[in-house]
Amino acid sequence: KWSERKVTIFTPMSDQQETGPTMRRLSQLESVVLWNRARQIKRELKQGVKKPYREVIDISWGDPQGGGIKPLSFVRQVLAACHYPQLLNSDKLPEDVRQRAERLLKECAGRSTGSYTATQGIPYIVKGISEFITRRDGGVPSFPNNIYISSGSQWSLQVPTSLILIISSFFFTGVLTPVPCYDKVNMSIRELGGVTIPYYLHEDQGWELQIEELNRALESAKGVCNPVALYVMNPGNPTGSLPQRRSSFSWLMSEFVSYKKVLAEMGPPISETVELASFHSASKGLIGECGLRGGYVELVNVDPAVMEYIYKLFSTDSCASVPGQIALNLMTHPPQPGDPSYSLYNEVIMTITQLMRVFEVLNSVPGFSCQPVEGGGFAFPRLHLPLNAIHKAKEAGMQPDEFYCVRLLEESGLLVNPGWNFEQKEGTSHFRMNIMIKEETLEGVLRRLVSFHTKFMKEFS
Amino acid sequence: MLRRDLHNEAVNGVPCRGKVLTLDTMNPNVKRVEYAVRGPIVQRAVQIEKELREGAKKPFTEVIKANIGDAHAMGQKPVTFLRQVLALCSYPELLEDNKFPEDAKKRARRILGACGGQSIGAYSASQGIECVRQDVARYIEKRDGGIPSNPDNIYLSTGASDAIVTMLKLLVCGEGRGRTGVMISIPQYPLYSAALADLGAVQINYYLDEDKCWSLDIKELRRAVTEARQHCNPRVLCIINPGNPTGQVQSRQCIEDVIRFAKEEHLFLMADEVYQDNVYAEGCAFHSFKKVLFEMGPEYSSTVEMASFHSTSKCYMGECGFRGGYMEVINLDPEVKAQLIKLVSVRLCPPVPGQALLDLVVNPPQPDEPSHTTFMKERTAVLAALAEKARLTEQVFNTVPGITCNPVQGAMYTFPRITLPQKAIDKAKEAGQVPDMFYCMRLLEEEGICLVPGSGFGQREGTFHFRMTILPPTEKLKIVLQKIRDFHQRFTQEFS
Numbered sequence: 001k002w003s004e005r006k007v008t009i010f011t012p013m014s015d016q017q018e019t020g021p022t023m024r025r026l027s028q029l030e031s032v033v034l035w036n037r038a039r040q041i042k043r044e045l046k047q048g049v050k051k052p053y054r055e056v057i058d059i060s061w062g063d064p065q066g067g068g069i070k071p072l073s074f075v076r077q078v079l080a081a082c083h084y085p086q087l088l089n090s091d092k093l094p095e096d097v098r099q100r101a102e103r104l105l106k107e108c109a110g111r112s113t114g115s116y117t118a119t120q121g122i123p124y125i126v127k128g129i130s131e132f133i134t135r136r137d138g139g140v141p142s143f144p145n146n147i148y149i150s151s152g153s154q155w156s157l158q159v160p161t162s163l164i165l166i167i168s169s170f171f172f173t174g175v176l177t178p179v180p181c182y183d184k185v186n187m188s189i190r191e192l193g194g195v196t197i198p199y200y201l202h203e204d205q206g207w208e209l210q211i212e213e214l215n216r217a218l219e220s221a222k223g224v225c226n227p228v229a230l231y232v233m234n235p236g237n238p239t240g241s242l243p244q245r246r247s248s249f250s251w252l253m254s255e256f257v258s259y260k261k262v263l264a265e266m267g268p269p270i271s272e273t274v275e276l277a278s279f280h281s282a283s284k285g286l287i288g289e290c291g292l293r294g295g296y297v298e299l300v301n302v303d304p305a306v307m308e309y310i311y312k313l314f315s316t317d318s319c320a321s322v323p324g325q326i327a328l329n330l331m332t333h334p335p336q337p338g339d340p341s342y343s344l345y346n347e348v349i350m351t352i353t354q355l356m357r358v359f360e361v362l363n364s365v366p367g368f369s370c371q372p373v374e375g376g377g378f379a380f381p382r383l384h385l386p387l388n389a390i391h392k393a394k395e396a397g398m399q400p401d402e403f404y405c406v407r408l409l410e411e412s413g414l415l416v417n418p419g420w421n422f423e424q425k426e427g428t429s430h431f432r433m434n435i436m437i438k439e440e441t442l443e444g445v446l447r448r449l450v451s452f453h454t455k456f457m458k459e460f461s
Numbered sequence: 462m463l464r465r466d467l468h469n470e471a472v473n474g475v476p477c478r479g480k481v482l483t484l485d486t487m488n489p490n491v492k493r494v495e496y497a498v499r500g501p502i503v504q505r506a507v508q509i510e511k512e513l514r515e516g517a518k519k520p521f522t523e524v525i526k527a528n529i530g531d532a533h534a535m536g537q538k539p540v541t542f543l544r545q546v547l548a549l550c551s552y553p554e555l556l557e558d559n560k561f562p563e564d565a566k567k568r569a570r571r572i573l574g575a576c577g578g579q580s581i582g583a584y585s586a587s588q589g590i591e592c593v594r595q596d597v598a599r600y601i602e603k604r605d606g607g608i609p610s611n612p613d614n615i616y617l618s619t620g621a622s623d624a625i626v627t628m629l630k631l632l633v634c635g636e637g638r639g640r641t642g643v644m645i646s647i648p649q650y651p652l653y654s655a656a657l658a659d660l661g662a663v664q665i666n667y668y669l670d671e672d673k674c675w676s677l678d679i680k681e682l683r684r685a686v687t688e689a690r691q692h693c694n695p696r697v698l699c700i701i702n703p704g705n706p707t708g709q710v711q712s713r714q715c716i717e718d719v720i721r722f723a724k725e726e727h728l729f730l731m732a733d734e735v736y737q738d739n740v741y742a743e744g745c746a747f748h749s750f751k752k753v754l755f756e757m758g759p760e761y762s763s764t765v766e767m768a769s770f771h772s773t774s775k776c777y778m779g780e781c782g783f784r785g786g787y788m789e790v791i792n793l794d795p796e797v798k799a800q801l802i803k804l805v806s807v808r809l810c811p812p813v814p815g816q817a818l819l820d821l822v823v824n825p826p827q828p829d830e831p832s833h834t835t836f837m838k839e840r841t842a843v844l845a846a847l848a849e850k851a852r853l854t855e856q857v858f859n860t861v862p863g864i865t866c867n868p869v870q871g872a873m874y875t876f877p878r879i880t881l882p883q884k885a886i887d888k889a890k891e892a893g894q895v896p897d898m899f900y901c902m903r904l905l906e907e908e909g910i911c912l913v914p915g916s917g918f919g920q921r922e923g924t925f926h927f928r929m930t931i932l933p934p935t936e937k938l939k940i941v942l943q944k945i946r947d948f949h950q951r952f953t954q955e956f957s
Contacts, residue, residue: 058577063584066577076552084548092558109534114780116531118507119499151619151784154808163487167661187807191630228481275481289582291813293619293784305484309491315499316655317622321812322782323551 033398034406038415053413057445059434060417062237062377064288067437074341075287075330078104079323082113094340104326113326117319119311121149121296125329129296132332137261146299148310149320149328153281153295158188159313160277160299163306164228167193174225176217178209180380180422180430182237189231197221200425203382206371207241234259235375238422238432242374256375260300276300282327284377286334288436294324294331354442358435361446367457377436380419383429389460401429407456412448493658497651497917498529502901506911521909525941527929528911530705530873532779532843535932540778540839542832543821546572550581550817564830572817581813587806589617589787590813593820597787600823605752610789616801617787617819619811621735621772624788626656627804628768631797632697632729633662642693644685644728646677648876648918648926650705663693668921671878674867675707679718686726698728703736703747703871706918706928708851710745710871716753723765730767735786738776741848742870751791767791773818775873777843785815785822847873850931850938857942863953864946869931876915876928879949885956897925903952908944 042056058066065071074097081087081101088098107124109115120126126144133142150156165173172195177186179198186196199217201207209232221227235242235256242256260278264271282294299307335341355373362370362381370381385400393403399420408414408431419430435442484492506524513519526534533539542565549555549569556566575592577583588594594617598610618624633641642663645653657664667685669675677700689695700719702711711719723730732750740747751769755762773785790798825840826832851869858866858877866877881896889899897914905911915926933941 061584063577065580066583068578071580071582073552073554080548080552080555083551084544087548087555108782109531110536112533112539112782114539114778114782115534116529116781151812152808160482162659163491164482166486166488167490184807184809187803191804191807228486273480283584290584291576291580291582291810293810293812301480303480303483306482306487309487309494312494312496312655313491313659316494316496316652316659318499318620318781318784321619321784321815323814324812 034402034409034415034418037406038409041409041413051413052411053448056409056413056415057441057448058415059437059445060415060432061290062284062434062436063290064284064377064434064436065290067434068441069288069436069438071289072287072330072345074335074345075289075327077341078330079326082108082326083323085111096335096339096341100330104329108322113322115322117322117325119315119319120144120147121320121325121328122322125149125325128329128332129298133258133260133298137258137264140261140264142260142298146302146307147296148299148314149294149296149325150314150317151293151295151321151324152283153279153297154184154188155317156295156297157185157277157279158192159310160297160302161188161194161229162192162313163309165189165192165194172225174221174227175229175231176214176221176227177231178233178236180238180419180424181231182233183421183423185231185233186423195225197225197227198423201236201239201241203371203425203428206374207236207239207380209243232259237376238378238380238417238419238430239371240373240376240378240380241371260298263300273301275302277302282324282331284436285331287327287331289324289327292324292327293321294327295320296328354435354439357442358446361450365450365453367453373435377434378432379435380422380430380432383419383431385429386457386460389456392460399429401431404429404456405431408449408452411455412452414445414448414452490659490661494655495651495658495917496655497913500913500917502898502905502911502913503528505902506905509905509909519909520907524905524909524911525933525937526911527933527941528913530775530930530932531781532775532873532932533781535930536934536937537779537843537932538839539780540836540843542826542836542839543778543780543818545832546821547814547818550814553579562831564826564832568821568824572820576813581817583813585810585813585816587808587810588802589615589811590816590820593617593816594787596820596824597789601749601751601789605749605755608752608755610751613798614790614793615787616790616805617785617811617816618805619786619808619815620774620781620784621733621770621786621788622652623784623808623811624768624770624786625652625731625733627801628731628788628790629656629660629662629697630804631801633657633660635694638692639694641697642689642695643697643699644682644689644695645699646701646704648706648915648920649699650701650733651917653699654919663689665689665693665695666919669704669707669709671867671921671924674870675704675709675876677709677711677715677719679722682719682722683726686728695726696729697731698723698726699731699733700750701733702750703734703739705733705736705872706874706876706913706915706926707867708869708872708874708876709867710740710742710747713746713748713753716748716750717757720750720754720757720761720765723767724761730765732767732769734769735772735775736872737771738844739847739873740871741851742868745870747871751789754791762791764792766793768793773815773822776822777840778818778822779843780818783815783818784812785819786811787819846935847931850935851875853935853938854929854931854942857939857946861946861949863949873930873932874928875931876918876926878915879925879927880953881925882953882956885952888956897927900925900952901927904945904948908948910941910944 077093077097078100105111107122126147130142130144174195174197175189177196179200199213278298283290335345358379362368367384368381390400393400402418405418417432510524545565546569573579575590594612594615597615598612601610642665644665647666647668667682686695737747768788768790770788774781826836854875855866855868858864863880864877869875886896889896895916901912901914912927912929
C-alpha cells in the first residue's frame with residue numbers, strides 16, 4: 001500500500017578548480033567511513049573471519065528484495081515471457097500471465113523488449129498509468145500527455161527541476177526541502193545548480209509539516225536566493241509520515257491522499273494555476289522492483305510551451321528501461337479478482353503487526369524514541385545519546401549518529417543509514433532503517449539492535 | 462477569465478499569480494537543446510502512423526522508421542542465449558526447467574548470486590554489480606591483447622548516453638572565457654550537442670572530411686582548438702569510432718595521432734565506441750583507443766586522461782530497450798573518481814536487467830559450451846547482414862544523380878550528401894524550414910519513409926545530407942532505397 005514519492009531538486013554548480021561545479025556541492029554529506037567499513041566487513045565474513053554475527057544485515061536502503069522479500073510471481077512471470085516469448089508456447093505459465101505478456105509484446109516495436117520505445121514510454125503503458133492515477137484520485141482526470149516514464153523516478157525528477165533552476169553568477173535558485181529529507185533529493189538539486197532551503201518537520205508532532213515553518217523558511221531565503229519550488233514527500237522519507245494525522249493508533253488506518261487530488265478538490269483558480277509535478281516509482285510499494293528502474297512523473301498545469309522542452313530533454317535519454325516500464329504496467333494494472341494470479345499477488349508482504357512491533361520496541365528502550373510510521377517503509381528513530389558518546393564521536397571526527405552506526409555495524413552486523421545523511425535539527429541524532437523486510441529478519445534486526453543499544457548506552461553513561 | 466484577473470483574484474487571502482515556469486523564466490540553456498533523432502520529423506511520422514491506423518488513405522501502408530538505430534524495431538531477432546539468461550534471471554523458477562541449456566543457467570545463477578537478495582529487483586551498487594564489472598574488465602583485457610583493465614575503473618551505466626553525460630558534468634565548469642570547451646566532430650551524434658547546450662558548455666566543432674571518406678584530420682583539430690582558445694577553455698575531445706552518423710572507422714595511425722594531439726593540447730579524451738563490433742569495410746578494423754594508448758608507451762598511457770564508452774544497444778545485440786552500458790576511465794584523478802561515485806549514486810543504480818545483459822555480452826558462450834554454436838551462428842548472421850546492407854546502400858545511392866554516398870565502413874547508418882535545386886532551397890526558406898528538413902518531410906509525406914535531416918547532426922554550410930539507418934531487412938531495404946531514388950529524381954525535377 002505504501003508508495004514513496006520523491007522529488008528531485010538541483011544544487012548549484014560551484015567553480016571547483018578542475019572538475020565541474022557539481023562536485024564541490026556533492027562532497028558535503030556522505031558517510032564514507034560507514035559504507036567502506038561495511039564493504040570491508042562483508043569481504044572479511046566471506047573470507048571466514050570470525051565475528052559475533054554471520055552476516056551483515058543491510059537495511060540502509062529502501063530495498064525490499066535486497067532485504068530478502070521475494071518478488072511477486074506474476075510480475076516476474078510476465079517479464080520472463082516478454083523477454084523470451086518461447087515461454088508463451090506452453091501452458092506452464094498461468095493464463096493471465098500469458099495474456100498480459102502477449103498484450104505487452106504487441107506494444108513493443110518488433111515484438112521485442114529490446115527495442116527503444118516512445119520517449120514518454122510505451123503509449124499503452126502510459127495510458128495505463130493515467131488510468132491508475134484517475135482511479136486512485138477518485139476520478140480526477142489524468143492525461144497521458146502529461147506523463148513521462150523514466151529509468152527510476154530520480155531522473156524524472158531531474159528533468160523538470162533542471163528547467164526551473166537557473167545557474168547564474170548573480171543569484172541562486174532555491175528549492176524548499178524538508179529536514180529530514182531523502183538525501184538523493186538534496187544531492188540532485190545541488191548537482192543541477194540550485195540551493196536547498198530547509199524547512200524543519202516537527203518531530204514531536206509526528207514529523208508534521210507546519211505552514212508557519214514553511215513561511216519561516218521562505219523568509220529566511222530573502223536576500224539569499226530566489227525560491228522557485230517546494231519539495232514535499234508523501235509519505236515521507238526517512239520519516240514515514242503522512243500529512244494528515246489522526247488520533248493515537250487510528251493512524252494505522254490512514255490512507256494515502258495525493259497532492260494532485262487535493263489540488264483538484266480545491267477548485268479553480270488554484271487547481272488551474274498551481275504547477276505540480278508528482279512522482280511515483282515501481283521501486284516501492286507492493287511491487288518493490290528497485291533494480292528494474294521504473295518511475296514516472298505527472299506534470300500538472302505546466303505551461304504547454306515549456307512541456308515541449310521537457311519532451312526534448314527526456315528524448316535525449318532515448319527512453320526508459322523497458323523492464324522498468326513493464327513493471328510499472330504490472331503495478332498499475334495488477335491481476336483482478338478471478339484472475340489465476342490474483343490471490344498470490346495479494347499476499348501482504350508486510351503486516352500492520354510488523355509496523356506496530358517496530359514502533360513498540362523502539363519506544364520501549366531508553367535512549368530511543370520513534371514517531372509512528374504511517375507509510376514509506378522506513379523507521380527513523382531518534383537517538384538520545386549520552387554526552388560521553390557525543391564527545392567520543394567528535395574525537396573520532398564523526399557525527400554522533402554516524403559514530404553510533406559504525407559501532408552498530410562493527411558489533412552487531414546491522415547496517416543502517418545515519419540521520420546525518422538526511423539532515424536533521426541541530427543537536428539531534430537519528431538513523432533510518434528499512435522495515436520492508438521479512439518478518440523473521442525484522443525480529444532478528446530488532447534483537448540485535450536492542451542488545452547493542454543497551455550495551456552502548458551503558459558504556460557511555 | 463483574463464490573465465489580469467488572476468493577478469487580483471485571491472483564494473483564502475492568497476493572490477494567484479501567473480505561472481512560475483514559463484519560457485521566460487526557464488533555464489535558458491534548455492532552449493538550445495535539440496535532439497533530431499527524436500525530433501519534429503519523428504513526431505510527424507508517429508502522427509501519420511496514427512492516421513493510417515484510423516484508416517486514412519495514403520500512398521503507403523506503413524511508415525518505415527529509418528531514423529533511429531533500433532535493430533529489433535526493424536525486425537532483427539534477439540540473440541537466443543541472451544534472452545534465455547534474462548528470462549532465467551527474471552523468473553528463477555525457470556532454473557528447474559530442462560528446456561534451458563546449462564550454460565545459460567550457470568550464468569543466471571552467477572548473476573543472481575551477485576544481486577542483493579538474489580534478485581534483479583534489488584538495487585545494485587551505484588557503480589554497478591561488482592562481478593559484472595570484473596567480467597567487463599576481463600573482456601576489455603582480452604579484446605585489447607592483454608593490457609590490464611581494473612574493475613574499479615569500470616562504471617556501469619544506463620546506456621552509454623548516461624555515462625557520457627555524467628563525464629561531461631564532471632568536466633564542464635568555469636565562466637566566461639574560462640568556460641569549458643568540448644570538441645566534437647561535425648557531423649556528430651546529437652546527444653553531444655544537446656548535453657553541451659544543457660550544461661552551458663562551449664561546443665567546439667571540428668569538421669570531418671567528406672571528400673576523404675569522413676576522415677579526421679589533425680590539422681583540422683588543431684585549427685579548431687586554436688581558434689577556440691580565444692573564447693573558452695578547451696578541455697575535452699570527443700570522438701565517435703566507428704562514427705555516427707558517418708560510419709567511418711578510424712585507422713590505427715589516426716587514433717595515435719589523436720592521442721598525441723590530446724596530450725599536446727592537454728585534453729580529456731572521450732572515446733565513444735558503442736559500434737565497435739559493427740565494422741564492415743574491407744581493410745577496416747576496430748582499434749580501441751585504450752589499446753592504442755597503452756601501445757604508445759608509458760609517456761602517454763600514464764598521463765592521458767580518457768573515458769571509453771560501450772553499450773548493449775548496438776553491435777550484434779541491438780538490445781536498446783535494456784539500457785545497458787559502461788564506461789572505463791583511465792588516469793582519472795583519484796579524488797575525482799570519489800566524486801564520480803557520488804554523482805552516479807544520485808540516480809541510485811543503472812537498470813539491473815541491463816547490467817545482467819552486459820555481463821552476457823562480455824561473457825558469451827565459449828566453444829566448449831552448449832549454446833556456443835547457435836550463439837555464433839546468430840551473431841555472425843546479424844553482422845553479415847549488416848555488412849551486406851552497408852554495401853548495398855552505398856551502391857544504390859551512388860547510382861542516383863544528386864546523391865553521393867561515402868562507403869559505410871561501420872556503425873549502422875548512411876549519411877549521403879544530397880544536392881538540392883536552388884528552387885527547393887528557396888521553397889524551404891519560405892516555409893521556414895531548413896532545406897534538408899523540407900526534403901525529408903516531403904519524403905515522409907509521399908513515401909512514408911522517416912529519415913533524419915543532416916542539419917540535425919551538423920554539416921558544412923551549404924551542404925545537405927540525411928541520415929538513414931541500414932537496419933530494415935534486406936528486401937525491405939532494397940525497396941526503401943528504390944523509393945528514395947525515385948523520390949529524389951521526382952523532387953529534383955519538380956524544383957528544377
